Amino acid sequence: MAISKHSAGTPLPFETDTSADCLLPESMKAPILPVRCPPLPDELLSSWLIRLAWLNAEKLYTFRRRFWMHPGSPWSRNIDLILPDDALAYISKMTLITPESLVNHMLKGYLGTLFEDIDPHGNAQGILTSRRRGQKVFGFGLQLCPDCLRSDTVPYFRRWWKVAYLVTCPIHRRLLIDACPGCQQPLAYHLSDFGKSLLPERIPTSFCATCEYNWSKKALQRDELIPDAFMGWQKQILTALETGWFEDNQIGSLYALSFFKGLHTLIRLVASKGHSSKLRQVIAGELGELPLGVTYSGSQNPFGGLRLGDRLNLLRHAYWLLQEWPERFIWATKKAKLAFSYIDSYKKQTPLPYWVASAAALAHDPRHTRISAEEKESVKRFLEKNGLPASRNQVNRWLGRWYVSRHKEGNWLFNPETHSTN
Ligand SMILES: [Zn+2]
Ligand SMILES: [Zn+2]
Known part of the structure; x- marks a missing residue:
């Protein structure tokens, strides 16, 4: 099986009979399209191109010649992630949309926010893996929200639907x-006119080319079991993609790339079959679930190659660790007997982001054992009864935690160690 290759690479074995495209005269390339429309908000470049072909009553095979002067077909590659500069220029010319604004509709636009590079196999961390061979689509590298599609005047595919860390739609509060x-086949919108003599009557981004199912159809059952807190966290992730900052009450403000690198590390630790699998067992126990393993497909981008259900499972584990940060993480890694050196060097990854490294280092401190909610509540009540500040940080200070920085110590009315409750 071949994973999408660089767009400008050599033809894949099944990509034949395309050399004629290279011979198109310059004057024929990228004339302005008769029917044009700008991409919709956060629309994937490929979704927009496929809609443009349909609006101009052209089959995809013919339409690609307007902007694709390379061997092979753009539709069997991940052009949302990697697109040759000349193709972007031709698309810009034929649609009269600037290349700069088109990048905001490509996954490449997440560079520096979600991932820091694209690997030689054409994968990027946090992006769902697209695997196609000719007209066949392997793996489940695309997702959608039926309610979003239904609410659209023109159904289209969002760029954030390609992000592996998002498994829910925060707008419609559903999976x-x-x-x-x-x-039950993978979602694909580039096959609607393949092998057919006529163009489809419906817009290609709205239905399944294999069985004609209308993807925006109202589902019989809704997913009501997703906790509000997890849904809120998914919204925070979506916002981080838009703003470049992950804002969180517990962790604070993090540069989005740093947050996603840390999240990736936590997921790898939780998903591992090796030494750190004990961590999954600890968390599963806390979630009241069986510590079921997740089968990685062996591709270069394992998390991005998983089915939605498996990603949801791992994300719930990671989210559990992130709550009450860094307390749960420290408690769970200690219980799972994971040393800092192991976490730091796991799979020879790039250095841990500071916010994870500092928490992992704290796990060495014997004081950092878990404190129950009841114990915290009783300290809070005590502080309030005595007319003392009882914020979260101050409660932790009384519990001997590390949250309150030294410069704040002077604010204390008296020393908790010497204070008597009598
Ligand atoms: Zn939605
Ligand atoms: Zn179908």
Whole structure:
């Protein structure tokens, strides 16, 4: 099986008979399209191109010649992540949209926010893996929200639906889907006119080319079991993609790239079959679940190659660790007997982001054992009864935690160690 290659690479074995495209005269390349429309908010570049082809009553095979002067077909590659500069220029010319604004509709636009590089196999951390071979789509590298599609005047695919850390739609408070409900096949919108003599009557981004299922159809059952807190966290992730900052009451403000690198590390630790699998067992116990393993597909981008259900499972584990940061993380890694050196050097990854490294280092401190909610509540009540400040940080200070920085110590009316409750 071949993973999407660099767009300008050599033709894949099944990509034949395309050399004629290179011979198109310069004057024929990228004439302005008769029917044009700008991409919709956060629309994936490929979703927009496919809509443009349909609006101009052109089959995708013919339409690609307007901007694709390379061997092979753009539709069997991940052009949202990697697109040759000349193709972007041709698309810009034929649509009269500047290349700069088109980058905001590509996954490449997440560079520096979600991931820091694109690997030689054409994968990027946090992006769902697209695997296609000719007209066949392997793996479930695309997801959608049926309610978003239904509420659209023009159904289209969002860029954030390609982000592996998002499994829910914060707008409609529901799980996304990563397979066609009609035939259980991977979602694909580039096959609507393949092998057919006529163009589809419906817009290609709205239905399954295999079974004709309408993806925006109202589902019989809704997913009501997703906790509000997890949904709120998913919204924070979506906001981080938009603003470049992950804002959190517990962790504070983090540069989005640093947050996603840390999240990636936590997921790898939780998903591991090796030494750190004990961590999954500890968390599963806390979640009241069986510590079921997750089968990585062995591709270069394992988390991005997982089905939605497996990603949801791992994300729930990671989210559990992130709550009450860094307390739960420290408690759980200690219980799982994971040393800082192990976490820091796991799979020879790039250095841990500071916010994870500092928490992992704290796990060595014997004082950092878990404190129950009841114990915290009783300290809070005590402080309030005595007319003392009882914020979260101050409660932790009385419990001997590290949250309150030294310069704040002078604010204390008296020393908790010497104070008597009598
Ligand atoms: Zn939605
Ligand atoms: Zn289908």
